[in-house]
Amino acid sequence: MDSLAETTKNQVVLKEEEEEEEEHFSYAMQLVTSAGLPMMLLAAIRLNVFEIIARAGPGAQLSPSEIAANVSSENPNAAAMLDRMLRLLASYSVLTCSVATDVDGDHAIQTPTRVYGLAPVGQVLCTEQNKGRRFTKLLLALLQDKVFIDEDAVREGGDPFHRAHGTHAFEFLGSDPRFNEVFNKTMIHHTAIVINRMLERYKGFEHLKTLVDVGGGLGMNLNIITTKYPSLKVIILICHMLYNMHQPILV
Known part of the structure; x- marks a missing residue:
């Protein structure tokens, strides 16, 4: 009996260790792939995906093909590429996703297809009056700008930006007009959103x-x-x- 109890205990401990290891592995993969979300979000904003869905009316749900038809693109694979992007955004509750039945061709073959709508977060991202969309686009572009992400992390101490670019970040703004414009536009829109909201209550x-x-x-x-x-x-x-x-x- 003691041997059986010990064996059962060891099996439970082993199972717990395996589950913990699986959780660590899953979280590591989540971190490794986390850059995909801001990249897809910026691409969706630049393609006006949120506005395309919003223009279809309240509660509208569009297929990737319907969205692609409103995007200026000559890429025959645009719908398939959009579908992959939209699935990711839906997994973060930026969009809603459900399956509808589509009629395919003259033979009326019913094909299940994913359709996407605006979740509450997606509605914020396409609202022009509070400048949410413009600020989000600018901030995502700033954080993904080559000035910030081109170089590896500093291994020998010192300021990472200075090591990568040979100057302080704010001095760099004076020498690179393009990045200076990106930075200042982002800060202006961020300030406008935050300060105006603060003044409503404070x-x-x-x-x-x-x-x-x-x-x-x-x-x-x-x-x-x-x-x-x-x-x-x-x-x-x-x-x-x-x-x-x-x-x-x-x-």
């Missing part, structure tokens, strides 16, 4: 006379705040990088 500026924005960049924060509170005196404190020192400048 009333802490009502009794202030002076407001200082440390590292205020192009001044978008203060511009939005003073639109609602025009009597505020505002100061932008800009920190210029000189070697490892900060030089404050009052503007």
Whole structure:
């Protein structure tokens, strides 16, 4: 009996170890493939997938072929490629996915096909009035820009960006007009969304006379705040990088 109990106990322990190992393996694979989501999301936004579905009406569900017909493409495999992208987005609840029956050709063969609709998250991504779609597109483009992802991680210490590009990130903005535009557009739209939402609820500026924005960049924060509170005196404190020192400048 003792031998049987010991054997059963060992089997339970072994099973638990196998399940734990399987969980670790699954999570490792999830991390390895996690870059696929932002890549597919950016591609879907650039292809106007969310707008195409939204224009079909409330609660609309479209097949990949119907979506592909509204995308400027000469690729005969566009629908199949879109289907793979949309399946991934549906697995993250960005889109809804269900199976409908499609009639194929003159012989009325009923073929099951996936159809996709906008989940609540997808509705946010295609809403123009809150600039959600534009900001998301800009932020995804910024985070996937070659400036950030071209180089390997630093192995010998130091600042990763400086090691990769030979300069500080903010100094690099002054030498690369294209990336400077990408960065500033993203920050402007991010600021507009966050600050406007904050001002809807936060009333802490009502009794202030002076407001200082440390590292205020192009001044978008203060511009939005003073639109609602025009009597505020505002100061932008800009920190210029000189070697490892900060030089404050009052503007």
